[in-house]
Amino acid sequence: MNDFVAFYxxxxxxxxxxxxxxLYTAINTLSGHYASYGNKYPVPEKRRTRLAQQxxxxxxxxxxxx
Numbered sequence: 001m002n003d004f005v006a007f008y009x010x011x012x013x014x015x016x017x018x019x020x021x022x023l024y025t026a027i028n029t030l031s032g033h034y035a036s037y038g039n040k041y042p043v044p045e046k047r048r049t050r051l052a053q054q055x056x057x058x059x060x061x062x063x064x065x066x
Contacts, residue, residue, distance in 0.1 A: 002031075019061035026054040 005024055009015050029051060033043055043051070 017061070018066050019058050022054050022058050022061065026051055026058070029054075 005027060008020060009024075014020050029047065030043070033047060
């Protein structure tokens with residue numbers, strides 16, 4: 001995940017887009033969960049709902065070209 005973010009963060013054309021910033025937030029949320037709890041504990045429903053909402057926002061932004 002860090003490699004993915006680091007690669008695209010260096011590209012100003014991409015890193016300034018709303019879809020990238022929302023994706024970055026979603027990646028941080030998910031990686032924070034796994035860093036804290038490992039893969040033994042499932043992602044809580046509240047966090048899963050927030051991630052699903054962020055993924056929808058990313059899809060809408062990409063569809064608009066942002």
